[in-house]
Amino acid sequence: INMPLAMLGTEWVWTEVFTKDFNLSATELGEFFSGPAFLPWHWMGNLDQWGGPLPAHWIQRGRQLQHQFLRRAREYGMKPVLPAFAGFVPPALQQAFPNASIHRASGWNGMASTHYLAASDPLFSQIGEAFLKRLCAEFGCGERMFSADLYNELIPPSSDTAYLQATTASVYEVLQKVAGEGTIWVVQGWMLHADPSFWQPPQIQAFLNGPPEGGIVMLDLYAEVSPMWKPTQGMYSHPWIFSTIFNFGGRSGLYGRLEQLVRGIDAALEANASIGRSLHGLGAAPEAIETDPIMYDLLFEQVWSSPATSNLTDWVGLWAARRYTSWGETVPAAAVEAWQLLRAGPYACERSQEGPVGSLIAARPAFTPVFGSSPTDLYYDPKLVLRAWELLLTLPGESPLITKTTYVHDVADIGVQALTNLALARHAEAVTAYASKDLTAFRLAGEHFLAIVNDTDTLASTQEGRLLGQWIKSARLCAASGAEDAAVPRLPEANLYEVNAKLLITLWAYKNSTLHEYSYRLWGGLIGSFYYQRWQQWFSAVAAALESGRAFQEAAFES
Template structure:
């Protein structure tokens, strides 16, 4: 990462320790907290408020402590390499029994997520206009500052990841974001709220342009927010939102969901479309990678990170040739040049955007009487390549 000049990266390993300490300090007991924290394989969705609890027993304290120790090592190394960490802010999701501690607290319930049962989803969250939201935000950030030092002012906070807000009223949405921003700035006056723009893509039926503008408009200082256009190579949101209405943003390549292992790429979108954004958006501030697994398609991630240093779209034929030389050497590799040139305009140049990401093997899927082949979307099983005509 450092060799590619990445200077900002998510670092939320070990945050469970912070959650537990905050919830304990306000008076929740171990059973109440354990009913909220998910197991290691599901923590991302727990942090996003999609699921809660665990169906395999409570989280071992030894694992919580070891992850916190690992985070300290990660942050030390990031500092050595000049990479600024993005730490987690308090998103508002809490154990259901929090009303025992704060009887008059204002709460809402997230929708059930992805067919999970009620006991494992429908997370409870504190409405940001309740003063306890700011109280817990202050605790959450101050505990990290005490543990890690003053290592960052970038805080990741996603409230509606695949969860719809309680209301689509424009005033309500602006009130939610404004109070979230106010609480964050009270905890860290220099805070920058880092937020994924995935919600605007995944639930575009709800997130109309006027709702997006109202939500983002709740943050009165543009530089206090940094948006990640998470899936910009396939579903860019900056175009329909007038560059997120002036908020700084990063053009991101998602490419791979769930660590799928097929070969796939969109070289034209990564090179040409990213440069279109540079020319046409005054609030674009960087490029980023947001893949959910990086095995098997390294060339696509190298391509974007190198594109960041080029003032014009990279010539992919030359790039693939040079990449092969760098990876395999230059002796006796003629067949490799030929092979990669077969892949470049076919496998790595998908232009059919009914298939938007790395294909998924049918061997990974639950059997279905309706069939497994021909699926599109971001877990496709359709063959996407177009034959190049090479023999």
């Protein structure tokens, strides 16, 4: 990795800019910054204030961490991509500058629309330059690489090509004026995938043509599934990077596209040789990094492989050996076989879905649970996962493998997926029993389902990285220490971080938002309390309806 995104410290720079250069108050900024768990969406203009107010200690902490991160990244020869002004501003700026061209963004997932300053307004360049000057003075900008996403899941106010080109030209002009010649603006191409009806070829070309040649680099963010380089003929000769999203929302579950990834990279390399040579690298842009390590191993190995890896059977065998053994050791055949089964199962996804199959354990209870872009039906034979788990579990007790951290992790990971798949089958039995008005069968299916939920909680709890308590503890420890006891975090700040940590992995947004469970986790403590209790209440309520001979009112239960 040589081009990491470096967004830490952004709020510190904005605090300096808006309070010292544009006379806004800390209170007014409190209505702008989101809580810490939601800052990535705040940076992209999707939301303001949600999960806030952002504590002053967090802002100072981000400044300190950014210095540490950049120092180490630069020591390794990396070129960090720093934040820049994308036009999103605090609501209070409208009162401070009543003649400024400030508008509401198109809105995102039911959250309150954010405010943006038109790039054609002279105030845009003033704010953009002030931000970059303070950023560069504090952290250095020698790499001259910046990130600013104007339209991440937001629709531009106009599809006029002249407007789009002028907007991106204005953004780049600010970057170049402060950072100098050779400045590169890095843009996420997710918008092209998310809103294809808006981003037609003329609009894409206009957006790309605002900066000078070579001034913009597009991340083909989901290229392993929805490659935007194809309809854009290699991004119309502008530099682009084949990027991947192996995880959405941090959701738990085994998921990957080994074959599709290799085919996609091969196709991109082949096309690049004939349509402009504008492919500049490979990358990963996951929303979490705790899942599916096999996918990252395969991806980054392709940097050194041309053409891409062709024999995945051999490669997976080598992967198992690397994962479980040291030099000179022999990997057990059962471990290799287990991973070959997983390659043919959860790591062979070809259909359209974002992330793993939705776990019914984590779903809001219903006859037909809904998970947005993650279907709940399996695209593979669940016996493949069950057999892989069995193979790893039946290794002899004297095998050196059973003491390996990677082995213990994988036994838990694969086991949780196997149990999740069993829960899916028991839920289907419950639905059938309800349709047949068979109370005895429904209760039996419910007992089995809840027993699986409990077993999943027990298994997940064997891993420190799968514990709700650790998640909450880590969040609370981010708080500043109280003056009376340096080891004890200040209570209000620690409580806010705990609320953020819990909110992210449960409701995410407000109660009736479609974002609920977007970031669910199959973790010990969360499964056994929150998920178990929801399903227990649901099975009891449905059984009571069956017993009384009335229809179950699902909408009433949900409310």
